[in-house]
Amino acid sequence: MKVRQLQGLAAAAACMCMLAAPALAAPTGQAAAHPSDVALAAGGELVGQLVDAQGAPLANAPVSIQSQGREVVQATTDAQGQFRITGLKGGVYEIVAPGHYQAYRFWAPRTAPPAATAGVLMVADGDLARAQYGAGAPCAPCKPGPFGTAMGWVAQHPLLTAGIVAAAIAIPLAIDDDDPAS
Secondary structure (H helix, E strand, O other): OHHHHHHHHHHHHHHHHHHHHHHHOOOOOHHHHOOEEEEOEOOOEEEEEEEOOOOOEOOOOEEEEEEOOEEEEEEEOOOOOEEEEOOOOOEEEEEEEOOEEEEEEEEOOOOOOOOOEOOEEEEOOOOOOOOOOOOOOOOOOOOOOOOHHHHHHHHHOHHHHHHHHHHHHHHHHHHOOOOOOO
16 A cells, blocks of 8 residues: 555656646746847847857848747848848847847837947857757747657647646556555
8 A cells, every 4th residue: 555655646746847847947047037238220220240159150040039939020141140120119029040049128219228239249059959849949940850849749738748647657556456455
């Protein structure tokens, strides 16, 4: 009987860990905690450049401006890795490009604090793995990897996944009758 109770406690602990895993694995870091201040030019214009870790410009790369996970506008870098977007309003946005993801606070013209930059210089980190193989790839051109579909479904349905795993543990335990005959 003690073994059955111990197995039940182990199954309950495993379920609790699975339910807590998405919250514990939430991304942290500069992108979420400290957005960089950027002063928009007249007409809500943002200028920027995308370079690799060695400083070489990345040409023809997609640059996505997102607000709360939804794409607002997309641009493509030129031969010098530069892009220009107009019509933006002040607010917090994420800029997503190959190897780059960061939050920025855009300020309307003539309202930015003195420390705000006039544009963005984005350095693509070749080791960036955020959403590389997940279904929630941060930009439209980013394609999910080989595990994207399955893991994306698991991430989008944590309670159902926990229920399936709990059933996979509980059903064999219920069927197994290793108690001594009375």
